[in-house]
Amino acid sequence: MKVRVLNGPNLGRLGTREPSVYGSTTYADLVELCNQTAADLGIEVDVRQTDHEGELVGWLHEAADAGDPVVLNAGAWTHYSIAVRDACAQLRAPLLELHISNVHRREEFRHHSVISGVATGVVAGLGVRGYVLALHWLVEQD
Ligand code: DQA
Numbered sequence: 001m002k003v004r005v006l007n008g009p010n011l012g013r014l015g016t017r018e019p020s021v022y023g024s025t026t027y028a029d030l031v032e033l034c035n036q037t038a039a040d041l042g043i044e045v046d047v048r049q050t051d052h053e054g055e056l057v058g059w060l061h062e063a064a065d066a067g068d069p070v071v072l073n074a075g076a077w078t079h080y081s082i083a084v085r086d087a088c089a090q091l092r093a094p095l096l097e098l099h100i101s102n103v104h105r106r107e108e109f110r111h112h113s114v115i116s117g118v119a120t121g122v123v124a125g126l127g128v129r130g131y132v133l134a135l136h137w138l139v140e141q142d
């Protein structure tokens with residue numbers, strides 16, 4: 001199994017970005033954490049981050065064509081990008097929407113996700129540990 005772990009805008013700045021909200025783990029640490037978890041689980045993982053919406057849409061198309069499961073932290077696009085939602089709707093394997101922070105405890109504009117309605121499940125508020133748990137869950141379903 002190959003899991004695509006896709007991250008949207010500003011997530012490349014993890015570690016320096018609002019550490020009181022997102023923690024001190026850097027993006028490089030997050031990639032390493034996912035790679036190590038995948039190795040432990042005996043699966044393949046492809047971890048990417050982009051600040052460009054069209055690039056994320058293209059990666060989702062690739063995942064749809066390959067039939068691969070996706071863990072998606074779409075960052076701010078979560079809350080308004082119909083283009084990202086429409087790309088997610090084309091996925092054939094499970095899609096886990098992920099947020100490092102508990103978006104429901106934060107500003108009201110973060111309470112609504114345009115992605116949740118086409119996601120298999122949502123992980124929020126568990127910090128970067130959420131990525132580890134998401135990968136374990138996907139393996140359990142396989
Ligand atoms: C986030 C939450 C979003 O509201 C925010 O725009 C992000 C990160 C999270 O991981 O908690 O960029 O998706």
